[in-house]
Amino acid sequence: YALVVGVGTYQHEGINPLDFPAKDARDFAAALKGQRGRLYREVDVRLLENAAATREGVLDGLDWLRRQVTANDLAVVFFAGHGVNDQTGRYYFVPANADPARLRSTAVPNGDITEALQALPAKVLAFLDTCHAGNVLGSGKQRNLSIGLPGDINRLVNELTSAENGVVV
Numbered sequence: 001y002a003l004v005v006g007v008g009t010y011q012h013e014g015i016n017p018l019d020f021p022a023k024d025a026r027d028f029a030a031a032l033k034g035q036r037g038r039l040y041r042e043v044d045v046r047l048l049e050n051a052a053a054t055r056e057g058v059l060d061g062l063d064w065l066r067r068q069v070t071a072n073d074l075a076v077v078f079f080a081g082h083g084v085n086d087q088t089g090r091y092y093f094v095p096a097n098a099d100p101a102r103l104r105s106t107a108v109p110n111g112d113i114t115e116a117l118q119a120l121p122a123k124v125l126a127f128l129d130t131c132h133a134g135n136v137l138g139s140g141k142q143r144n145l146s147i148g149l150p151g152d153i154n155r156l157v158n159e160l161t162s163a164e165n166g167v168v169v
Contacts, residue, residue, distance in 0.1 A: 001068045002045045003061040004029045007053045007081030011097050021080035022049040024129065028078050044068065053081070054097045058108050062116035073122040077113075083130025093130060 006025025008018040029047045036043040046064055048057050062077075069075045082094035084103070092098075092107035099106045117124050 001065055001073055002029070002032050002043070002076035002078065003048075003058075003065050004032070004045055004076075004078045005048045005053050005058055005061065005080065005093075005095075006078075007050060007094065007096050009050045009096065010082075010094070011051075012099055014100050015082060015094065015098065018081060021129070024080045025049050025078060028127070032076065040074070051096050053095050055095045055106055055108055058093065058095050059112065062112070066116060066119055069120050069122045071121045075117075075120050075122045075124045076127070077117065077124065078127040078129070079113075080127075080129040083128070093128075 004025045006021035006023070006028075008021040008023075010017065025047060026049065029045045032045055033043050046061050048061060058079075065075055065077070079093050083091060084094060084100075084107070085091050086103055091110040092103050093113065094107050097106060103109075117126060
């Protein structure tokens with residue numbers, strides 16, 4: 001089972017568009033589907049791209065994985081698009097309908113992602129292709145998502161890959 005998300009166009013004017021996340025998501029989904037009957041007996045992919053990749057859509061997709069996956073399955077998660085860290089260093093995946101001024105209520109925080117992945121009874125492969133489009137602001141204040149916010153994505157990866165979680169990032 002795979003949840004594949006690619007966001008390159010955003011509803012909020014302050015978020016710079018990206019050229020390849022939706023294409024990358026489509027290509028990734030096609031590569032997985034190409035393994036049906038070969039590496040895997042069945043492959044079930046939920047693809048969310050651009051306008052369909054809302055906060056609600058991503059959270060519903062994570063819930064879908066939780067309902068579908070058993071201990072005998074492999075779960076794959078692919079997120080491509082903007083990723084930011086708030087002033088406290090908390091990571092957020094930026095869905096199509098995010099508002100940079102209201103990350104907590106419009107973006108997908110790392111806690112929701114890690115909680116969903118850790119709850120899966122299967123082995124999990126997580127691909128996080130997100131960016132901080134301008135690196136780090138020295139001031140720590142958010143201007144817009146085209147500039148980026150300070151923080152450490154390594155903390156999210158380390159949290160997900162701890163031995164008891166069975167997640168490969």
